[in-house]
Amino acid sequence: MKIKDENISPNEALKVALALLPLHAQEGGRRESLVESELLRAITELHFSEDTARALIWSIRRQFEVLALLDPIDLNEGKWAFVSYPAYLLACSWLSCLSTPGQVLFPSGYWSNDAPECDKDVQRAILRQMEIARQQLNPQAAPIRVVHVAWAWIRLADRFLMHRREDKARQGQKTFGLIGGRFNLDDLPLNHQLRPKILREVSEIDSDVVKANITSTLKRELKEEIDLVAGVHYSYEEDVSVLPVYKEVNGPSNRHAFSAYKFYLYEIKLTHIGETHLLSQISNRSDNLKWFSIDEMISPQRFDGNSAYVDVLHQAWGKELDKKLRSIPDSSASSLTFAGESKMLDLMGDSAAVFQFGKPGKEKPISPSRALSEAEWQILILLGWHARGFEILLADNSELKLLEGGWIDAANLIPTIRSLQDKIQPSLRGLVEVRENRFAALRIAPDILFFSASLFQYQFRGSNAGGGEVRIKRLDVLTPWAKLYGEVYERDIKGSTLSILRELEKGDEPSSEWDRALRDQLGDGLRSIGLRRLWSMKGNTTCLIEGLKPIPGTDGYR
Structure with a gap:
């Protein structure tokens, strides 16, 4: 800043500007205006050069414009007038700070990187308000x-x-x-x-x-x-x-x-x-x-x-x-071993039973190379339950941990899982995978994995005339490590559908084209709880699938 008299402090020019700010009434719209040329004359009288005075006035005016304090109409005529009394107060406060040596608005360290969270929240609010206004009021605003x-x-x-x-x-x-x-x-x-x-x-x-x-x-x-x-x-x-x-x-x-x-x-x-x-x-x-x-x-x-x-x-x-x-490509380390309808699989209903493998209607029974122990069957069913995303409640003392994607973290169960893997590997190679001697999962797509009908019960309710309801219940399974929760599927059905189900229950062939109608009505719901289908051929007879039992106390229907 060029000053004719070097004994004059730049703060004096700011004090002059502060003293000459036009007043505004606290109530109502009465206000003064300041002709900018008067401010220029007052500052140059302090022995500041005219160029310096103009630069200072421009700086003050620009700050007030940014803060929207001045009336733009008066400003176009070379005059300063505040739009309101609060605007006048802000201008006075701001110039008071600038003209007072040593005056600050924030304590030392307020903007430091390790400021308290409460201060950071206030700082964020200040920055956000300023930046949103800058962006919204100027379409050409540049990021900072x-x-x-x-x-x-x-x-x-x-x-x-x-x-x-x-x-x-x-x-x-x-x-x-x-x-x-x-x-x-x-x-x-x-x-x-x-x-x-x-x-x-x-x-x-x-x-x-x-x-x-x-x-x-x-x-x-x-x-x-x-x-x-x-x-x-x-x-x-x-x-x-x-x-x-x-x-x-x-x-x-x-x-x-x-x-x-x-x-x-x-x-x-x-x-x-x-x-x-x-x-x-x-x-x-x-x-x-x-x-x-x-x-x-x-x-x-x-x-x-x-x-x-x-x-x-x-x-x-x-x-x-x-x-x-x-x-976007899948990030998985390897694809599932069993995927697609041709590899549909029903897990065995107990340790002495068999798997059912293949497309619906073309399933083939598959036996393990050796009979499974009860613990091996339980861990198989637990892995299947988890692969399907069914509800599991871990025992309080269980060291087993359920992970995403059907995986479990169970280092202490690996010997049992290895034995299970060995017994089913010849016929169902790759179904059970173990990693790092700690993690295990069934490598099968959830939508083709099902459970034996012996783990389900059914009930048909209603009349052939008025219609009714079908109710299929997946049973709970209790293991030493967790309780595997069952689930119920219920659906209202027409009397004609109820009649078909009752004929199947008795082992009688229903009349008309019933197979597609039942699949369309019940197929998705049955599969959602882990049952591949409700009926099958036994010899030359169509009936409810083998192993499915009525819900106790209902005799199947009422």
């Missing part, structure tokens, strides 16, 4: 924060793994994002970190140094969020999809501003060890890690109130997002 993000596609079946976002839950904010996170300087080699202009380099949206090192961000984030190590638990490939720069007012805590985001996407392929290790981590971190179906990824909110932060994907692919998500 650049963020580079590495995201990982981790898909098992039709679900994607998501991690709770680092900022605390806030109303209206999406709660879960893809695995991964922001680039930071520690992701660079040390010699890069020490470069004098590195902060400017990484603040460029198309930063070459970030692009060359963003996989370090990916590896760090996967280690931090899900404890996976590259080369041990997974490999990765870059998703060639190029996402446009995404802009919004966002950021965790007080790192909140109108931001420009550059996303880098990677497809993850898990190793066998990595897949079960990941499932174990999800079990241990269930509050922060959740699976989202494709529909849940796209929809604004899940049934439990959680939501997927994939706004950039909506921006990039719009109505094609569903198609894009379905095209």
